[in-house]
Amino acid sequence: MTYRPLLNDLVDMAAGRAPVDLVVRNARIVDVFSQRIVEAPLAIGGGRFLGFFEAEAHATLDAEGRYLLPGLIDGHVHIESSLVSPAQFARLVLARGTTAVIADPHEIANVCGLAGLRYMLDATRDLPLDVRLALPSCVPATPFENAGAVLDAAALATLMDDPRVAGLGEMMNFPGVLAGDADVLDKIALALDRGKTVDGHSPGLAGRDLATYAAARIATDHECTTVEEMHERIALGMYVLLREGSAARDMARLAPGITPGNARRCVFCTDDRQPADILRDGHIDNHLRIAVSHGVDPVTAVTIATLNAAECFGLRDRGAVAPGRVADFVLVDDLTGFAVRKVYAAGRLVARDGAVVVDLPDHADPAVRDTVNIRPLDDTAFRLPLPTGLARVIGLQPHSLLTDALERDVPRDASGCFTPGDGLVKLAVVERHKATGNVGVGIIEGYGLRGGAVATTVAHDSHNIVVAGDNEADMLVAVRELERTGGGITLCAGGRVLASLPLPVAGLMSDRPATEVSATFAQMLSIAHETLHISRDIEPFMTLSFLTLPVIPALKLTDRGLFDVRTFSFTTVGV
Known part of the structure; x- marks a missing residue:
């Protein structure tokens, strides 16, 4: 975005020369920078936090003693795995306090290539959920199957400069990284040259192999299943994305590995999560409950769910309640159950008591439809002759x-x-x-x-x-x-x-x-x-x-x- 037109309004509101848009009173604000709870009025204007002060305001909000958290951030998710469109996915997660996600559209890219990536950008552009894409690094995932597309570094370069692209998606081809494969390193360099994050995927790597993977400036891994794997990656300077999805549920095993010394290198993610699980158990709010139930300090858990993810993926204006940052915030009853009562995105109420209260535009694109293209099958298509029993x-x-x-x-x-x-x-x-x-x-x-x-x-x-x-x-x-x-x-x-x-x-x-x-x-x-x-x-x-x-x-x-x-x-x- 261009900041100059906004700056005059922000400065005038913050300085008291113009009314602010909203003042939130009676909130217990989680300060993720100082690791404390702040009880003070919160001024908001132009979709941004302005500061902790009283002001003349167009509207007020009584938080009634609830805790105010920065909007929650999912550090790694495949929206396609929710089985619903981006708008319907946003409806699910906004209601649970998630206001930003790093989405790897790996699945649709394997079907539709660049057309699929453009669809994901267009379909998320006007949503109150801030969706940043990590461009898929492995399309096709392997040379042992036929996918719908091939995306090399030159193809990814056409989208890498988009401001809503966070970087390169999970580098699953860790053998290619270790071998110095030219195509793999070209993709990594593409993101690094633009100052963007390279997401990782390194199940089972350890020792020198893991160090080599980290030396390629791959910043994260969401495939840890043991505390030992988690600690080894953090010691190498990587972020560990603690996953709780529908298939892979790692939080209970990894949460005990979070310490005061390493907590700032942890991020929460869902990876793949189906609608029934989100409707029943929640989204990143569920990670908060699990973490706290396993002994993680509540303010530390909130920091992992917000500021850590923002810093990891370069979302410099999100992840905290602080002047100048986008006014994404969540009101919850307490810091154990984290029951979400109200959700604001850019200073606007978007969800209340589990229901989205704003329109979410669905985007239609013929380029991502009619994708089943098979040769006619006859009655012998699935025969399996065997030479012996x-x-x-x-x-x-x-x-x-x-x-x-x-x-x-x-x-x-x-x-x-x-x-x-x-x-x-x-x-x-x-x-x-x-x-x-x-x-x-x-x-x-x-x-x-x-x-x-x-x-x-x-x-x-x-x-x-x-x-x-x-x-x-x-x-x-x-x-x-x-x-x-x-x-x-x-x-x-x-x-x-x-x-x-x-x-x-x-x-x-x-x-x-x-x-x-x-x-x-x-x-x-x-x-x-x-x-x-x-x-x-x-x-x-x-x-x-x-x-x-x-x-x-x-x-x-x-x-x-x-x-x-x-x-x-x-x-x-x-x-």
Whole structure:
């Protein structure tokens, strides 16, 4: 923004030559700079904090003794994983006190490339939620699958100078960093040359490898699962993003590792969080509750949720209640339950008692629709011929993204093709971006599905169609339903569709209200467990979504075939 037109008004209001817009009285203000609680009137004007003083004002707000926090900040989130549009996502999180997010649009970029990134910028431009993008660093995520786009440093350079771009998104290709891969280092340099943050992703790295990763000026990591990993990264000067999402829940393990000495290098993030979890448990306000319940000082926890994130990602005018900063703030009842009563963005009331009270414009863009483009499939598309009855099988682990590499004696029909049974289910990945006709077929154990099929276009990271079933007819019905709806999630049995959640925005996001999406999703979960008998130890849809990601051990399936993550090479299903 251009500050000069605003400065006259701010200075005149702060000096008392003009009335301020709002004075907040009877608030207990959390001062994240001095780590104290301030009880004083708070003047606001021009969407900015002006100072702690009484003033002639156009409006007043009685906080009734509640605590006033800076607006909460999510340090790393994929909005697409909420399954709703950016406007509907904003409706969810604003109501819980989150006023800014660092969003990595990695998912939509893998489907739509630069058009997807431009959509995310346009769709968030006029929202009261401040959305800063971290441009995806790994599109495609790996060379072992077919994505919808390829984004090199030259492509990212077309958007890196946008003031709403915070930097480079999570650098998942840590082997490329360690090897000095030219394309990887070009992307890192692109962000650093512009003074922007490079976000990290380094699960399991330690010692010299981790030091090498940090030497590349990668500033953060949200993949810590132990206090030891957390402390090692902080000692190297990195920020650790403590994650509490829908799949990965790390806060309870990591919160005890927060100390007075390292707290300023900690940030909260959600990564991937579904609407039902936000509606039920909250967003960054939930991190605050967990942190305090594990012994973290409440003011320290608020600092982690606000100032730390702002400083980490270069949001210099946010993250604190201080003169000149954007007047994003939250009123909560106390510093243990953090029940959000009112939320203000740039000095304007945007949410009250769990409901957004302003209009949130939804943005439509044909460039991110009609993204399911598959070659017609015939009745033999999912056949899996095997030379013998011994096969490599993907073994699911309860409540985990990791899989086991198993070998099983499997049933075959008279033509030597695998037939599901004995707890084994067929899995297929259908390329859906360029109609290549690629179909990878494999076998999974531990899913529990009987009597139908489940399919989705949410399939990390390339987001091809992934379908599981115990018969090929229902698998075909499911894939054709996704083609009809433009993407989404579907359940089929007996040759008919039982339920569908259309996700027409890139096959990843709905354009419907979050409450409606959440209700449909809950109904489909019930059908998956009760009608299709999927194990209750397995999240039916998220499990499928990650069975296609060939960077998480041990076996995964892409549109190009079965992939052994341990050796980083393709393998055969038949042994």
